[in-house]
Amino acid sequence: MTTQTVGGWATEQLAEFLGAVSSSTGRRSAVNVAIQRAAEAIDAEVAAVVTSGTVEAAVGFGDSVVPEAALVDAANGRTSSVDVPGAGVCVAVAAPLDDVGSTSTLVLARSGGAFTPEERILLRAMARTLGLTLRTMNRTREEMRAALHDTLTGFANRALFVDRLLHALTAAERHGTNVAVLYLDLDRFKVVNDSLGHAAGDEVLIAVARRIKGAIRDLDTPARLGGDEFAILVEDVPSVSAATVVADRILHSLKSPFLVWGKEFQIAASVGIAISDGTTQKPADLIRDADLAMYRAKADGQGGYAVFERSMRAQLVERLDLEENLRSADQRREFRVHYQPIVRADGGLKGFEALVRWQHPVLGLLAPAQFLQVAEEAGLIAEIGWTVLDQACRDMAGWVSGGRRPLDLNVNFAASQIAQADCTERVMGTLERTGLAPERLIIELTETVLMQDSEAVVARLTQLHARGVRFAVDDFGLGYSSLRYLLRFPIDVIKIPKPFIDRLATGGRDAVIASAIVQFAQSLGIPTVAEGIERQAELDVLHDLGCPAFQGFLFARPMTAGAVSALVGNASKQSEPVALPVGADVVARSDALASPSFL
Amino acid sequence: MAVATLVSTRWLSVGSSDLADSAAAGRAAALAATGGKTAKLLIAFASHGHAPQALLDAIAEVTHNAPLIGCTTAGEIAASGPSDNGVVIVALGGSGFSVRSASAVAAEGQLRDASAAVAGCARGLEGEFKALLLLSDGLGGDQEEVIRGAYSVVGASIPLVGGCAGDDLRMKETVQFHDRQVLHGAVVGAAISSDSPIGIGVRHGWQRVGGAMLVTSSSGNHVYALDDMPALDIYLDKLGVQGAARTDPAAFTQFAITHPLGISRRSGEQVRFIGGANFDDRSLSCIANVPQGGLAWFMEGDENSVLEATDAACTDAIAALGGHKPIGFVAFDCIARRGVLGTAGIAKEVERIGAHADGAPVAGFYTYGEIARTHGTTGFHNQTLVVLALS
Numbered sequence: 001m002t003t004q005t006v007g008g009w010a011t012e013q014l015a016e017f018l019g020a021v022s023s024s025t026g027r028r029s030a031v032n033v034a035i036q037r038a039a040e041a042i043d044a045e046v047a048a049v050v051t052s053g054t055v056e057a058a059v060g061f062g063d064s065v066v067p068e069a070a071l072v073d074a075a076n077g078r079t080s081s082v083d084v085p086g087a088g089v090c091v092a093v094a095a096p097l098d099d100v101g102s103t104s105t106l107v108l109a110r111s112g113g114a115f116t117p118e119e120r121i122l123l124r125a126m127a128r129t130l131g132l133t134l135r136t137m138n139r140t141r142e143e144m145r146a147a148l149h150d151t152l153t154g155f156a157n158r159a160l161f162v163d164r165l166l167h168a169l170t171a172a173e174r175h176g177t178n179v180a181v182l183y184l185d186l187d188r189f190k191v192v193n194d195s196l197g198h199a200a201g202d203e204v205l206i207a208v209a210r211r212i213k214g215a216i217r218d219l220d221t222p223a224r225l226g227g228d229e230f231a232i233l234v235e236d237v238p239s240v241s242a243a244t245v246v247a248d249r250i251l252h253s254l255k256s257p258f259l260v261w262g263k264e265f266q267i268a269a270s271v272g273i274a275i276s277d278g279t280t281q282k283p284a285d286l287i288r289d290a291d292l293a294m295y296r297a298k299a300d301g302q303g304g305y306a307v308f309e310r311s312m313r314a315q316l317v318e319r320l321d322l323e324e325n326l327r328s329a330d331q332r333r334e335f336r337v338h339y340q341p342i343v344r345a346d347g348g349l350k351g352f353e354a355l356v357r358w359q360h361p362v363l364g365l366l367a368p369a370q371f372l373q374v375a376e377e378a379g380l381i382a383e384i385g386w387t388v389l390d391q392a393c394r395d396m397a398g399w400v401s402g403g404r405r406p407l408d409l410n411v412n413f414a415a416s417q418i419a420q421a422d423c424t425e426r427v428m429g430t431l432e433r434t435g436l437a438p439e440r441l442i443i444e445l446t447e448t449v450l451m452q453d454s455e456a457v458v459a460r461l462t463q464l465h466a467r468g469v470r471f472a473v474d475d476f477g478l479g480y481s482s483l484r485y486l487l488r489f490p491i492d493v494i495k496i497p498k499p500f501i502d503r504l505a506t507g508g509r510d511a512v513i514a515s516a517i518v519q520f521a522q523s524l525g526i527p528t529v530a531e532g533i534e535r536q537a538e539l540d541v542l543h544d545l546g547c548p549a550f551q552g553f554l555f556a557r558p559m560t561a562g563a564v565s566a567l568v569g570n571a572s573k574q575s576e577p578v579a580l581p582v583g584a585d586v587v588a589r590s591d592a593l594a595s596p597s598f599l
Numbered sequence: 600m601a602v603a604t605l606v607s608t609r610w611l612s613v614g615s616s617d618l619a620d621s622a623a624a625g626r627a628a629a630l631a632a633t634g635g636k637t638a639k640l641l642i643a644f645a646s647h648g649h650a651p652q653a654l655l656d657a658i659a660e661v662t663h664n665a666p667l668i669g670c671t672t673a674g675e676i677a678a679s680g681p682s683d684n685g686v687v688i689v690a691l692g693g694s695g696f697s698v699r700s701a702s703a704v705a706a707e708g709q710l711r712d713a714s715a716a717v718a719g720c721a722r723g724l725e726g727e728f729k730a731l732l733l734l735s736d737g738l739g740g741d742q743e744e745v746i747r748g749a750y751s752v753v754g755a756s757i758p759l760v761g762g763c764a765g766d767d768l769r770m771k772e773t774v775q776f777h778d779r780q781v782l783h784g785a786v787v788g789a790a791i792s793s794d795s796p797i798g799i800g801v802r803h804g805w806q807r808v809g810g811a812m813l814v815t816s817s818s819g820n821h822v823y824a825l826d827d828m829p830a831l832d833i834y835l836d837k838l839g840v841q842g843a844a845r846t847d848p849a850a851f852t853q854f855a856i857t858h859p860l861g862i863s864r865r866s867g868e869q870v871r872f873i874g875g876a877n878f879d880d881r882s883l884s885c886i887a888n889v890p891q892g893g894l895a896w897f898m899e900g901d902e903n904s905v906l907e908a909t910d911a912a913c914t915d916a917i918a919a920l921g922g923h924k925p926i927g928f929v930a931f932d933c934i935a936r937r938g939v940l941g942t943a944g945i946a947k948e949v950e951r952i953g954a955h956a957d958g959a960p961v962a963g964f965y966t967y968g969e970i971a972r973t974h975g976t977t978g979f980h981n982q983t984l985v986v987l988a989l990s
Contacts, residue, residue, distance in 0.1 A: 086753075
């Protein structure tokens, strides 16, 4: 009936076959379309794809049992016929899907007689076409997966997470629901990486991912955003508390120790939660908010969560910026030590309190109040303390060298410095290195430090005290003052804080407290230093009370090391009492100190 | 009128009516077909003009709710000759037959799923000889999916036979019947098992006009371009269409039923009935898929070629009975063949079928597409006569 050549017919069939197979969306669909079209193209009752010894898909047997053994044999060339119910014994022909090492074979079986050479060529071409399509699909799928997932944990990566979040936000806006982003950062991950190496760190990340996965619903999207930072997209969140329940569940799941390479690690995490507000929001904004909340959670104490509030944004951005700079400030040598003179009642210079300043690259010279809280929260305070100690000891050693009259050096210590096991060694090492005599160093501790009241701290202080280092209680009476620690710790000096001094001249309760402290200290034989004296009247009262030493703007503001050098150097040359620099640094002088001599 | 044949434990009879009242027509045809006997299956072909629910209710009443499948047509066929506006009912029964019927509406064009669901009625059906009779909505998408869906369930084990419902060439909406249900966009089917052979014959009688063209743009059953030219324009020009058919949809359809599209297949060609044209985007709408990238050509038929095909289809169906005498024929005849033959021609054709049946009753309908899968995997046809012979 037809005047076409078989070759022409076959070419068209192949074009149709390619069109149908290549428009399939996955392997299963491609294989099913391929066997259907191959059977139709050459009028076969049966078509099947045999993969690795099993029938992947077959058409021609309906929903009755597929003769797997016969089709596998046909695929392997062991038989050239297959018994097909309803069609009888059919001639079978097979073609591999790939040139070499093919694991899949296309098999066709027909009752209408043997296959012609042209039909065999067509079948081979169809098999190769299917093989090529499947390989392309595999590669594309793998590439897509790799492009959108974290290879370590299998979680979504940032790109996929942002995409899912975008869809979730759109859907939430449409349905009037909310989505939450949980931003999770491991708290002590660095310890694992530093002590066991990155391979162990990777093990921990995999284990953490597994626990996160176990703590969330299947429909929630977990992602690894990088390093030890994870994010979880929780959709359809009815309330803030529903999101905090998820955070709680995740944090709880991380509580039991992680066993890595035979070693147990306790790893906590901080979680920040941000919830969509029903308006048009960008994924990046929600992720950033959750990130900021996470930093708040970290600041509030590790192992917890915090829910984002609008006010956090500005504060935290500023704080993070400061912290970021602070981390490298020591390396950039931006910490400066200024010195405020401490004056004896007789007008002589008793010594200096070393006070840290930060020469911020943009903000200029910053006072401790502007950055010490951040340093404390970022865990940087101890190192700053050691830097100050080192510099101050070095400066003081220089000033008192050459047999000059000794001066005291007051240096503030943070709780975390005292808590360090090698605290004693570091202090003694610094003194030794800088050549400053231990007797010249007075370590100022706040009441908070002393309240720790641990055996280890008592031991450390006692050791240092035994080697000549003295201790002062800073801001005495402002915190949880307890007479007990005055007896328990080796305290050599009590500093009366500025708030008491400020109201000294006006009388009243503060004046009574200040005089009580002085008298109390005198009765214990502990000398006092009155801080923050700005007015002559205050000095007069303290003088009358018998306070032996003073510190404040009335005498001098904190000054640079250079200024101290000049002051101390001049005094040394003249061997005479030296007046403090005139101007802003010297506010006034009492009659009693009309000619104060500092040396 | 009624013609009945009793062969051992199987019987098949046909009743028809041209009464205008649907209930009366249904009642008359059903009574004539069953003759008061209990039927295992009724196959009803009715004009689109009938009120389908009244028709089915009346049939159910007089047959005591015998299982029924059926559809509307583009003309009915009975031993008395072809008719319009009538009802023809085939009844079969006897211990030698086992029958199960089913129906499914194709949601969102899911023809394959619907067909597979219907084919499920063949599961577990005992008997040596079987056929799955399918009637579908010929205006409901790619009818090859009907074959694929059924084949996915019954495989090569059961031949498929049947046709697409018609609506007297209105090309708007066809109706399918299952028991008392009036369905639209559905596939209805009956799995028939017999202890005697069942034969199926398939033939068309078309010849090519002009050379082959490349299908340069098509999607599903819509053909947009042939040889990179708008499909409608090249169709009108190559076939030299004149007058109203160039601009009027109804006139075009009338012309197109005798001028189908042929597409290349291993067997030589398959014929695609052109159901209509889009005069805006200049595309052709066929009843089944026309693959892009394949070769196609226009076809036409004359009375002789069509009648030769009728003889051949009947001969093939009888040959498949292996010497057993037929007890009845059911014919699924393309509306396009009717268009070629004309009123006198179709009377001649039915007469010829009756002659092949050798006294056995004959019934059938003019279809919008024919179903016959006896070998291979494909089984949807256009412009073709399919004859089902039961013995």
